[in-house]
Amino acid sequence: MATRQLREENDNVLLSNGKRVRIRFLRHGEDGPIRELWPHLSPRTRYLRFLSILSSLPDSLLSRLIADIDRRSMAIVAEHDTDGTPMVVGLANLGAVDDESAEVGLVVRDDWQRQHVGTELARTMMLAAERRGIRRFIGHVLAENVGMRRLLKHIGVIVSAKSDGNVQEIAFVRR
Numbered sequence: 001m002a003t004r005q006l007r008e009e010n011d012n013v014l015l016s017n018g019k020r021v022r023i024r025f026l027r028h029g030e031d032g033p034i035r036e037l038w039p040h041l042s043p044r045t046r047y048l049r050f051l052s053i054l055s056s057l058p059d060s061l062l063s064r065l066i067a068d069i070d071r072r073s074m075a076i077v078a079e080h081d082t083d084g085t086p087m088v089v090g091l092a093n094l095g096a097v098d099d100e101s102a103e104v105g106l107v108v109r110d111d112w113q114r115q116h117v118g119t120e121l122a123r124t125m126m127l128a129a130e131r132r133g134i135r136r137f138i139g140h141v142l143a144e145n146v147g148m149r150r151l152l153k154h155i156g157v158i159v160s161a162k163s164d165g166n167v168q169e170i171a172f173v174r175r
Contacts, residue, residue, distance in 0.1 A: 013120050019080065021089060021117060023124050026067050026075040033077045034065050037088040040109040048145045049107040051167060065093050072096040076125055078108075078117050092121035094129055101136040101171075102129055106148070113147065122155050126174045138171050
């Protein structure tokens with residue numbers, strides 16, 4: 001995959017399977033795309049991403065997923081146009097922990113997994129964060145989340161990891 005220059009606007013990406021997605025930053029307070037994505041996540045996908053079985057999207061979680069005005073948190077979606085209507089297929093979000101570190105999360109709807117949507121979202125998020133001085137990323141990953149572990153090996157270099165039961169806190173930098 002070619003290295004792309006980051007723009008904080010729409011960025012069309014051709015996936016390895018020939019499908020095209022638009023990667024874009026959500027505006028401050030924009031929650032519609034997150035609400036649209038939620039019903040397309042299976043209970044298993046929700047569990048792997050949010051470490052809990054959630055049947056509905058709580059307002060408290062939604063507020064943590066959206067971008068804030070001072071850009072200490074940001075959210076990026078991947079959208080695929082079907083008949084001129086954008087369909088949200090993935091979400092990456094970041095919340096700064098301090099001036100150099102941020103907690104990150106990523107989820108891709110089940111029917112779009114294993115098509116490099118997560119890779120493109122992660123790369124875009126990391127480049128945007130680095131422009132703001134953030135160089136270290138922290139993710140909480142279940143031991144059974146093989147897909148996320150594979151993605152981390154592909155995009156990052158793990159600098160530390162610690163376990164708490166079935167959840168591992170992984171700190172990494174961009175590869």
